[in-house]
Amino acid sequence: MSDTHPAIKKGRKFDQVVEGARIVFLRDGFEGASVDDIAREAGVSKATLYSYFPDKRVLFLEIAAQETRRQADAFEERMDENLSPDALLPNVGRKILDFILSDFGQAVFRIAVSESDRFPELGRKYYESGPALVTKRLSQYLASCTARGELAIDDIELAAEQFAELCKVRVQSMRLFQACCDIDDSEKQKVIDGAVHMFLCCYGVRK
């Protein structure tokens, strides 16, 4: 059996369908997206679309699962545990912040918030593959710093979540609610510096 791919798919336009759905769902949400829109965006007939997916709901869940995986990939890289906090935290902060502000990060967040009522699993998966994953990786790093005596942290998981949260200051809601034109680089840097400074102030060991 020369099956290269898992199982279910069996047509040449499968990927087109998925890609079209991705674009439209991320742009318009579940209700907002119409199947006709998706088919048009995918350059595919409705019948073809329905030959792959039994209904809109299943298609949506497929996309959502795929996107949470994609989200997880963006954070899966292990951090260099040997770097000192004041060298590594700014990079981590920048990465978190850039993700939050990216079109992709915004879209996924918006979808997760507004559809996690209709699809309870979606909210949990988003959380696991996003915020929870970040703080897990960060916790591991902070633990090794603490072990080395570079940081003095009591509740490591709380500390990790605090740092991640501090990186969202100002920018998250501003972007989310279009409360401001846009966030320039110096603004971002201010937030990251603030987060790192506050964190090290609290958990850093005096030299």
Place this chain on the structure above:
Amino acid sequence: MSDTHPAIKKGRKFDQVVEGARIVFLRDGFEGASVDDIAREAGVSKATLYSYFPDKRVLFLEIAAQETRRQADAFEERMDENLSPDALLPNVGRKILDFILSDFGQAVFRIAVSESDRFPELGRKYYESGPALVTKRLSQYLASCTARGELAIDDIELAAEQFAELCKVRVQSMRLFQACCDIDDSEKQKVIDGAVHMFLCCYGVRK
């Protein structure tokens, strides 16, 4: 002219309509809510509803405006500027956290996130009457502390936003994405204590 009320309303069931719309919109969002649902919930006929509001959109905006006002009221009380930070901040933290976790706070946030694309003004109003208002009040207080020499803060607005953000640690996303059964009181207290401790660590003056 013995007009007691502004202008537009002119029937006895006006308040019922608004109340019904409030319940259904906050529960189901704009698309999710049907006008028939609202009329049923309000105990009113559809014709009556349409005698007050020209269409669903206007009704929604009315509710949204009302709810952002309600949200603002929850934070409008001025803080006692004479209290020391370690006495006042825990109370502020508790208030923020309780609001975030309340059904009302959750519902309004969810609506703001998912409908601020369809109704651009809504997002901004939500932001102004919620997060922005909190940090504004908090900034005033922090400024007076700094003036008294009780705190040493460089960028006051940033500090205010940092404190508010620290109060959302863990609980905000957990509740939002139903990632955990529920948040008990000791958990809340841990988050607040963590926020206050971190904040004072960074901005408190050494005694």
Place this chain on the structure above:
DNA sequence: GTTAAACTAAACTGTTGAGTTCAGAAATGC
């Protein structure tokens, strides 16, 4: 008790969108 305003219930219109069907065209395998 009369009258006018507010309200009701239910049927109606028009639209939109999910999902189906099918006759035929295009690609693919051999």
Place this chain on the structure above:
DNA sequence: GCATTTCTGAACTCAACAGTTTAGTTTAAC
């Protein structure tokens, strides 16, 4: 070439929902 699978497109069903209309009922003011 020929056969099979995949895809098309357009027309279709069906249900939900926004908004309207109407004939008739309730409320309340005087």
